[in-house]
Amino acid sequence: MPTLQDLDADALASFRAAKEEEFAALKARGLKLDLTRGKPSSAQLDLSDALLTLPTTTKDRSGADVRNYGGLEGLPELREIFAELLWVETDQVVCGGNSSLTLMHQVLTSLLLHGGPGSERPWKDEPALKFVCPVPGYDRHFSMLADLGIEMVTVDMFDDGPDVDAVAALVKDDPAVKGIWIVPTYANPSGAVVSAEVAAALMAMPTAAPDFRIMWDNAYAFHHLTEDEAKSADALSLAAASGHPDRPIMFASTSKITFAGAGVSVVAASAANKAWYLKHLAMASIGPDKINHLRHVEFFGSADGVRAHMRKHRDIIAPKFDAVDVALGTALDGLDVAEWTKPTGGYFVNLDVLDGTATRVVALAKDAGIALTPAGASFPHGHDPRDRNIRLAPTFPVLEEVETAMAGVATCVALAAAEKLSGA
């Protein structure tokens, strides 16, 4: 079949009529499906139910009573597990509460209020503040910056990470550019894995700001969908080796490993950054929930325990990602109206439809009872200049629902493209 663009007016009109009929049938089914947010499914949450009856003791390895105050850095045995998983030193790790996003917010607010290692003044006293945002990216990273009054400058996200030349050009002469978001492994939503070369370039590039920070959000470091398990670039060592040890601050959590919103979080950084972080944290907390830390230590046993656990997640969710690919491929292959990723890890599929049709696709899907993330959600202020990007999150619904929803989405993509090409 020729691509949709190549069809003559009559052929395009009959393609559109066929898709309109397909869409009417879809609507008549009265579906109620939701692919909006990257949440674990109930079956995934069930994998961690043993946590509900842990811990079996009240003491950590050193004999400290986990029911009491103290231990700001988190349980050493949990820090060890994360250090091994993230390829950092235990000394560099602090384990926190139930949300890594909260840690990122704390880091940014402390930088704003006080500045950090290398800062000339608190960020709030700078004449202007900007962050580089690879797009598409994580919507909550962007809304956090917007809320804190930090201007966002976008660069493209490629298969091996952000467009480093574009990043280097932005940071080189402008001291207002203070940082960048990076989701290095199985990025949200593109699934890209930052290569060691790109990571090294980011850590080494000259920046006008002396306190430039790379917010290295490794939320999906262990969330492999295939046996080809990507290894995250070694951010802290690369930064130290290039003379900028304080540039990256690494984050992760077990939100999509154990319980979303009831897991444990982690920050890893240079000695100076860690001391700075703990100094400010001490003003806000007498210590983390060590019972939850111990519960997770008992549940996993070791870093290998985490890896084995993640393979169980993979078995549940990999078929859903396959279903997305099959549904889109079956309906759209050859039409040249959409491109989508086939991620090897993470939680999302990135769907790029014909320019100018993403909003229409999401509206059509909504009309047919299929909730999708709003078009543009993966861009700062929700504005996708090409109106083509849609983030698909297939983990939460059961497999049959993913299949049904995605066949429906494919119909909407084709119909919206036919409408656009026929000028209405």
Ligand code: PLP
């Ligand atoms: N970082 C990224 C890239 C995410 O996609 C998410 C959740 O979707 C989070 C952080 C949230 O992490 P947490 O639950 O630890 O706050």
